[in-house]
Amino acid sequence: MSPPVEDGQYEIVNTRWKTSALLNDNEELVADAQPRKNRRITNEMLWNVSILTNDHYTIQNVATESYASRPSRAEEGDPVGALSSPQRPTQWIIKETRFKGRFTITATDSAHQELFWSVADGEPGTPISLHSVPTNNRNQWEFREHNYVVEDKQSSEANATASGARHAVGRTELLFTFDADILGDNTLTRRLKFRNKVAQTLDDVLKINLRGHLWAFIRDHMKLYSVSVYYLLVFMRTHASLGIESSFTKRHTSFSEKVREWSAMDLVHTIVKHREIHVTISNTIAWARTTADGLVWSTVFNAAILNDRDDMSGSISALTETAERERVMALSSEELSVVMKYLQACIDERCPDHHKLESLLRSIVGARGSIPDFLFIKGVHRTSEQSFYVTGLANLWKGETQGKLVMLKVPRINLKQTVPALEKDIGKEAIIWRQLYHRNILPFYGCSADLFSPNYALVSPLMTSGNLMEYLRKHPTLDRLAMIRGVASGLRYLHELRPQVVHGDLKGLNVMIDGDGGPRIADFGLARVVDAYSVEDGVEQFSVRWAAPELFDWPHGFDANTTDKSDVYAFACLCLEIFTGNHPFEDLVQDGSVIIAVLKGDRPARPGEVATQRGLDNQVWQLIENCWMHEPLDRPDMAAVLSQLSELIHPGDSHLDDVETPRTDFVFNRVEIFKLPRDCLQKNIQQLRLLKN
Incomplete structure (x- = not known):
């Protein structure tokens, strides 16, 4: 269980009067005497709060290094004083009240009665004294953390390495102050706890404990690379304070200036400037390794950058919060491109909140109407003069890029429409397809913009076995129930994504067969795009024979609002x-006749002996009938369908694992934030990684 207040440097503020605990010249704790407006925080108002092994605390003034104390036989009304060098500093008990962020500071008297810090009024100079009523808000306090990057003013007092680094903190000039009220945010709190654990681990490697106000500032203000920045500062400051080389002082000064700049940025602009920050940190680490004892620190630097990379995935989740989303949407096109690439990198690494990032990425593409740069593939070539397959939605071409055979799907659309609108619509569907990650889903590599300009080609791996219906004709003895289960598995995956993905045009021609004979669902959302840019004005590319009755708005046309339940009907x-x-409805020639039949509640008749021999028994037929019920709510969801199919194929094991590890063809060009140094892959460094694979 975490302590109520972490080690750190704080302004201790009374909840009732909003005055701070100040150490005056008489070594007494009083309410601060400065007006609240435009007041300056002084070291006399700051306190180093340290937790002891018994969960009690010492409270030490920053200016004088005196400890807050009480009389040995404390009584009600006694003042809280301070002692400069006590043999045994007073131990205080700090507890959070039922109001979040409000604490009591307690000592016990000779009769073991609890006595609480209290201030009687809001007048400046009012003594802080001990009283026995904790529920009064005059007896409750807030701990406002103040952290800063420091410049040493007593470097001559430093000794070697660890002890030198401790003394290097010394008396300091306050460069930054920070009110830590933001620590209430859950995402931020998780990040800070992770960073604290990393720093503790690396301190153990160095056999030192340097973390204090410098660490707290870097931890809380650096949106990325907090651990690497902190240990670089410690490394340079230790050597600069010892006067080993003037280069350390110069590097320290220059790097500190950069840290000031980075720490003042919000998360969105830190990501926009990520490459610049990463290059500066990488170059500084490379320089540190060339110094006299830089190799001693190599393990720490490698482990720091490894854990910082993991921390990035958690940090970027904050972009899904409302305020950060608004900042993202306000970026320029160039800046937005950087952020979208960063989002996709975290998604490709399957970071903890990758589903939220996928939703944000979709929102960006939908709102700003552009296809992210990482979705474009350059150097794609056609390997034939003619398309090898034509559907109502697209022409399919064979192609090649970087030595890999690919399929180029070119939507059959009317290019009289404006290209920007087409790019937006293609982009919205492409970004959804790019995120899908399941063995029964056709992978999406990206878009080719120049090969069929001004149209786009959607690039995916070439499925040499063709579509599902072609494959069945060539392999009549195939286990068809297993094929159905594969499609059900992929469809269940789509429907359970958050936000949910609805296919909208499921049929045999839109299921491809991979090299292992497995089904891969394809053409997500392509029907919606082609519908908007139809080959012939007024003609809709609609798969009538697979369409649920609720999609027909007869006689006015079709309702394109497909749902997961309409997908179940199509299944x-x-x-x-x-x-x-x-x-379906092979006996009806005209689509209009199919529509009338479906709206009347008619469904295809049960096929004969051939279908039965292929596995269509009574249980499977009942499942099909359940799936094409007239009312959407009467149809099962795909999780229930998959469970029944699994039970039929593997009796007694209806929970057969459906989310299998995808094959390696899923991502053609994985987006990376940056490549880790090779040394980070060493076993001793990987052992220092807190977020395990």
Whole structure:
């Protein structure tokens, strides 16, 4: 369980009067005598609060190094004083009240009665005394943390390495102050705890404990690279204070200026400037390794950068908060491109909150209407003069890039429409497809903008076995129930994503077969794009025979608001395709007749003996009928469908694991924030990584 107040340097503020505990010239604790407006924080108003092994605290004034104390036989009304060099500093008990962020500071009297710090009124100079009523807000206090980057004024007093680094802090000039009220944020709190654990681990490696106000400032203000920055400052300051080399002093001064600049940035602009920050830190670490004892610190620097990289994934989750989202949306196009790349890098690494980042990325593309740079693939070539397949939605071409065979899907659209609008619509669907990560989903590599300009080509791995219906014709004895389960697995994955992904055009032609004979669902959202830019004005590319009744707004047209339940209906029709090899309602020639039949509640008849031999028994047929029920709410969800199919295929194991590790073809060009130094892969460094794979 974490302590109520962490080690650190604080202004201790009375909850009732909003005055701070000040040590006066008589070594007495009083309410500060300065007016609140435009007042300056002095070291006499700051206190080093340190937790002891028994969970009690010592409270030491920064200006005089005196400890807050009480008389040996304390009584009600006694003042709180201070002693400069006590043999045994007074130990105080700090507890949080039922109001978050409000604390009592307690000592016990000779009769073991609890006595609390209290201030009677808001007048300046009023003594802080001990009283026995904790519920009065005059007896409650806030700990406002003040942290800063320091410049040493007593470097001549420093000794070697660890002890030298401790003395290097000494009396300091206050460069930054920080009110830590923001620590109430859950995301931020998790990040700070992680950073504290990393610093503790690396302190153990160095066999020192240097963390104090410098660490607290770097930890709280550096949005990225906090651990690396901190240990670089400690390294340089230790050597600069010892006067070993003037280069250390120069480096320290220059690097501190950079830290001031970075720490003043919000998270969004820190990400925008990420490359500059990363290069500066990397170059500084490289310089440190060339120094006389730089190799001693190599382990710490490698472990710091490794853990900082993990910390980035957690830090970026804060972008999903409302205020940060607004900052992101206000960025210029160039800045936004940097942020989108950073988001995708964290998503590719499957960071803890990657689903939230995916949602943010979709929102950016939808609001700003541009395809992120990382979705474009350069150097794509056609390997044939003609498309090898044509559907109602797209022309399919064979291609090649970087030695890999690919499929180029070019939407069949009317290019009289404006290109910016097309880019926005293609971008919204492409960014969804880019995030999908399941063995029964066709991978998406990116877009080619120049090969079919002004149209776009959607690039994915070439499926040499063709689509599902072609494959079934070539392999009539195939286990069709297993194929159906594979499609159900992929569809369940889509529906359980948050935000949910609805396919909207599921049918046999939109399921590709990979080299291992496994089904891969394809063409997410392509129907919506083609519908908006139809080959023939007024003609909609709509898969009528797989469409649920609620999608028909007869006689006015079609309702494009597909849902997960309409996907379930289409899945039932796909099952019929797989067992028969034919489209649903094969006996009806006109689509209009199909629409009338569906709206009346008619469904395809159960096929005959051939389908039964292929696995269509009574249980499977009942499942199909459940899936194409007329009312959407009467249809099962895909999790229930998959469970029933798994039970049929593997009796007694209806919870067969569905989320299997995807194959390595899923990401063509993985987006990386930066590449780790090779030394970070060494076993001794990996052992210092707190966030394990």
